Amino acid sequence: MKITVIGAGNVGATAALRIAEKQLAKEVVLIDIVEGIPQGKALDMYESGAVALFDTCVIGSNDYKDSADSDIILITAGLARKPGMTREDLLNKNAAIIRDVTIQVMKYSRNPIIIMVSNPLDVMTYVARKTSGLPKERVIGMAGVLDAARFRSFIAEALNVSMQDINAFVLGGHGDSMVPVVKYTNVAGIPLTELLPQDKIDAIVERTRNGGIEIVNLLKTGSAFYAPAASAVEMIEAIVKDRKRILPCTTALEGQYGIDNVYCGVPVKLGKNGVEQILEINLSPSELEALQKSAAEVKENCNSLAALLA
Numbered sequence: 001m002k003i004t005v006i007g008a009g010n011v012g013a014t015a016a017l018r019i020a021e022k023q024l025a026k027e028v029v030l031i032d033i034v035e036g037i038p039q040g041k042a043l044d045m046y047e048s049g050a051v052a053l054f055d056t057c058v059i060g061s062n063d064y065k066d067s068a069d070s071d072i073i074l075i076t077a078g079l080a081r082k083p084g085m086t087r088e089d090l091l092n093k094n095a096a097i098i099r100d101v102t103i104q105v106m107k108y109s110r111n112p113i114i115i116m117v118s119n120p121l122d123v124m125t126y127v128a129r130k131t132s133g134l135p136k137e138r139v140i141g142m143a144g145v146l147d148a149a150r151f152r153s154f155i156a157e158a159l160n161v162s163m164q165d166i167n168a169f170v171l172g173g174h175g176d177s178m179v180p181v182v183k184y185t186n187v188a189g190i191p192l193t194e195l196l197p198q199d200k201i202d203a204i205v206e207r208t209r210n211g212g213i214e215i216v217n218l219l220k221t222g223s224a225f226y227a228p229a230a231s232a233v234e235m236i237e238a239i240v241k242d243r244k245r246i247l248p249c250t251t252a253l254e255g256q257y258g259i260d261n262v263y264c265g266v267p268v269k270l271g272k273n274g275v276e277q278i279l280e281i282n283l284s285p286s287e288l289e290a291l292q293k294s295a296a297e298v299k300e301n302c303n304s305l306a307a308l309l310a
């Protein structure tokens with residue numbers, strides 16, 4: 001197993017280290033445009049193996065040749081937002097970066113699984129799919145796992161229980177219109193609505209929707225990276241170990257949920273082939289409407305890139 005991480009910044013470097021520590025690959029390649037950064041970070045990570053006890057080979061490079069024959073490519077390259085910005089403010093600059101990066105990786109890996117992290121997430125997943133020509137199952141966006149992790153952590157805090165026992169889904173695009181699905185959220189099987197009053201649930205849902213900007217406003221220089229990297233690596237682990245995990249991921253919808261030809265976050269089965277199944281769960285009329293509205297916003301942004309992707 002060879003995994004390449006594009007972008008040796010906060011998310012990319014954290015994810016690369018986590019992949020190495022979990023020994024999910026024999027080789028991890030970290031690539032960035034800035035000279036010295038991927039090489040220095042990769043060497044530092046590799047040396048940590050002696051104490052963290054892993055044998056994964058970690059290599060840093062500015063040359064895409066070193067990504068040759070990767071099984072999985074995690075794309076984290078691009079700009080992160082700062083206070084006062086929305087993820088959509090990154091649209092045009094990051095679309096150009098993701099297009100270039102995808103062209104480069106596809107020169108050296110024939111049939112990789114691409115996991116997208118760069119924002120705005122759903123649109124960048126579409127850019128990578130359109131540019132790579134890979135089957136839809138092999139180009140997947142990471143956002144739902146992160147948004148659900150935030151939702152779960154806030155519920156755990158409110159109830160003073162372990163995060164491990166909380167199951168939750170956050171669907172839709174990774175933006176202000178995301179849809180935390182309360183109906184399917186439970187604590188060790190007990191519906192959340194039996195454990196918390198509605199006003200508390202509403203406050204947690206709102207905090208989840210604003211989870212990204214809450215951290216941007218604290219950090220001031222960039223956005224979250226520990227939980228995002230952990231979330232991307234959870235997806236990678238499901239694929240590497242063919243675990244058939246059911247996780248909310250961004251995938252191409254073709255009629256499911258009444259949404260056609262749009263990348264959007266829904267529950268999927270993740271295994272060695274990437275997205276092996278899209279699960280269509282029953283949503284309330286208002287949740288379905290919110291999901292469709294979120295997808296429509298993603299579609300509009302995708303359409304705005306027609307000239308770049310022509």
Ligand SMILES: NC(=O)c1ccc[n+]([C@@H]2O[C@H](COP(=O)([O-])OP(=O)(O)OC[C@H]3O[C@@H](n4cnc5c(N)ncnc54)[C@H](O)[C@@H]3O)[C@@H](O)[C@H]2O)c1
Binds near residue numbers: 143
């Ligand atoms: N999907 C999510 O839930 C989620 C979560 C966190 C961050 N993000 C997004 O991930 C991206 C990265 O965030 P970060 O915090 O790691 O940012 P960062 O600034 O720390 O790192 C980005 C890295 O990309 C590199 N880069 C820029 N252009 C490149 C190119 N053409 N080729 C290769 N490398 C290039 C930069 O040199 C930098 O090292 C941002 O777009 C951010 O919004 C998404």
Ligand SMILES: O=C(O)C[C@H](O)C(=O)O
Binds near residue numbers: 087146211216
């Ligand atoms: O909020 C951001 O800009 C980064 C990421 O999408 C997040 O949710 O943390």
